[in-house]
Amino acid sequence: MIEYHGYHGGQVYLAEYLFTRLYQVGVRSVHGVPGDYNLTSLDFIEPAGLHWVGNANELNAGYAADGYGRINGISALVTAFGVGELSALNAIGGAFAERVPVVHVVGTPATHAQNSQSILHHSLGDGNFRVFARIYKDFTCAQANLTNPKTAPEEIDRVILQCLKQSRPVYIELPTDLVKAKVYSHRLNQSLKVLLIENCPNIEEDLIKELCQRIQNTRRPSFIVDGFTRQADMLEEMNKFIYITGYPTYVTPSGKGRVNESFPNFRGTYMGSVGKDVHVEWVNSCDLVIRFGPLDADTNTYGFTTLTNRKITIDINETSINMQGVLYDNLNTKILLQKLFAMVYHLGRSSLLEPYPKLGNPRRDRIQSLLPPMEDGLIEQKTFWTRISDFLKPNDVILTETGTPSSGGQDLILPPATTMINSAIWLSIGYTLAASVGVALAQRDLVAEKKRPEGRTIVFQGDGSFQMTAQSISDVFRNRLNLTIFLINNDGYTIERHIHGMTAGYNDVHPWNYLDAPHFFGAPEDYPVFTRRVVNWGELRDVMKEKQLIEGKGFNMVEVVMGQQDAPESLRGLVRLVCERDGEWEEY
Known part of the structure; x- marks a missing residue:
């Protein structure tokens, strides 16, 4: 070297x-x-x-x-x-x-x-x-x-x-x-x-004081955490700030995994017109909304329905702040959040805060509402993501592919210290499988230097998107990476079916023998490989008990068979919003 x-x-x-x-x-x-x-x-x-x-x-x-x-x-x-x-x-x-x-x-x-x-x-x-x-x-x-x-x-x-x-x-x-x-x-x-x-500029003290004053004077506040908050330092300071204030906190699809979901003030993914009215009513009635790292893309804002009134909104980005229409650029928001946290912590929670309604903690609410499924019942999107959450552990990195996985993944109940990766604006189908190679490598490199605790790399991938970048499996074997894939086999491009052409041939894909990938791509003989196909809840429950799958060592692939037209409700709602806006909605 x-x-x-x-x-x-x-x-x-x-x-x-x-x-x-x-x-x-x-x-x-x-x-x-x-x-x-x-x-x-x-x-x-x-x-x-x-x-x-x-x-x-x-x-x-x-x-x-x-x-x-x-x-x-x-x-x-x-x-x-x-x-x-x-x-x-x-x-x-x-x-x-x-x-x-x-x-x-x-x-x-x-x-x-x-x-x-x-x-x-x-x-x-x-x-x-x-x-x-x-x-x-x-x-x-x-x-x-x-x-x-x-x-x-x-x-x-x-x-x-x-x-x-x-x-x-x-x-x-x-x-x-x-x-x-x-x-x-x-x-x-x-x-x-x-x-x-x-070379980072100093934070203006007047700006800190003004932010603190607005926070102290608010009566109905909320936080919305988005995807452009990737810097580890910003995430740490942001989570401290969210916890000490106790404000109701939402994430966007891109922001999923940025907030510790065990916080009592965590309220889940804010979906605007696609979500529950009680959350929309609360956010729309706020007198202060602080957004961290906003990405205002149509797919990330549920057809722009989660955008908040500019007059009551403060955007905190990695290098800038937009305070109700006034831009403060070239800032170090890590230092800013440190100073802001210190001032708010010293002053305590504002006495002006109105009691906000018990909107519920989605972690507990969803778990308690689930009934055990029938052993031979078909696996469906409605509860799959909540049920599979039991498999997740702290320090895991979870990737959800564009389509049903990225939408359904918003229902995952994430343990503390997990990371979620999805695409919120580029949406290139096939990205996630190939990106998981880099994620697994980064985890291995950082663990080797004791910069990160050991965790699993877990991918939720569609069958159609898998075919886009299947050669990534070769890269996994060449580098002897630890990777776990849940391949959602719903017989084609389900997200495209819901946009247009539910039964059209152009949304079909040729069926592959996906579990033969280790043989075709030449998995090393001394490298652990686990593959299994599940078609009902009983089989899925049993496979979740497999030791290698739980440990996440080597290559693991579980092919999960679902209905061709089955999709998360949030995806159906988003597609409807976008298609109605463009005058292309078709009822199926």
Whole structure:
């Protein structure tokens, strides 16, 4: 492994500098696919202390890098110029939309070939080598083309800093003839994370006081926690703040798992017009709503019906606050929440608070309302997600795929210290299976360095979406990851059926023998594998008692058969809202 401490003006190879920097900011596994324009640079990955994942294709590599970045705080992806980077573009688009920090390194042709506009393979054949970089400019928050060894270290640092600061993908081009160019190494003595903290502005005390005053003067408040609260520090401070105030607290679909659901003031997912009227009435009557990390997408706001009155709403984002229409930008909200928590804790809960109605704690209410199912009864969406919640444990990371799993997953009863990952705006079908590779890797890397307690990676995946990214199973076996998959086999694209074409052939998928995946993708002989197919509640109950499944070691897949048209009520309601808005609603 490269030793990166104590550089005093010496020189290192450019690729050595790049991968050392990635190690310094916390990356331990590098996703990607080899190609002739990046092969030389790949030789520098392992010496830098990094693990080469070696994905089956670039799209899955991009999804996996997204999953890794959500757990680890930053990730890296390496592809080849042209065909490789375009194959990963969909995944990078999702990471940009959902604010995931990914450093995308693209191996490009030699500078002399680019300058002479040679007609090279993997190009469009027109001598234009900037076309792909121009495309990526709209999908990344910062870009660098490392054509000058003198400025390359500074450019690498600039781009990685922006990746950390904005929590979005960045794009670095590394020409083949500059991989071994010598660059000065002294900048490696400066930690980028320390530099990021030092450059954070101070929080204005007047802003803290105004926020505290509004909190003390409220009579009917609520919190709504959304998905752009991924920073671990922000989550910790936010949860302390939520607990000490005792305000009724909701999550959005994207925010599921961000709040400790065992808090007595937790009220579940706020679904607007799709949910219960009592919650809508309460939120609409509030005189203060504080939203953490809001994502105002149609799918995340149930057709925009959860949006609150701007005049009584304060949005707290990772780097800004919008206080009832006035924007305060370039802030460090971790420090802000620390100071705000200290003031509120000192002053105590406001005496002006009106008693809010007993809206119920969804954890206890749902469990107590369930009756034991018939042993031979078919498994259905209505109660599956609540019943399967007994399987979850603290420190698990749970991924729910777009469609019935992401909607049904809102009914999961999460133990403390669990993490939920779903897509709330990009919604690229197949994302979750591939992302779970990165999640499992990130968990393993962080546990190895004692930065995270050990937990399971659990995926709820549809049969149609599984077919999109099935090659990810190869990546699981190659890296000997621990992964548990609940494959919801409902014979096609059920979410699309409810949008349009309930019985149309284009919403069908060819049936696979899903449980043969370990054989086809070559599971190692000494690697634990567990597979089972369940079609009724009795079989599901029995499989939940299996030791390997409970421990989550090795590869585990449970194929859960459900009805072709069965869908969670929340999904039906959301589809109806969106289709009615667009004039496309059909009653089935």
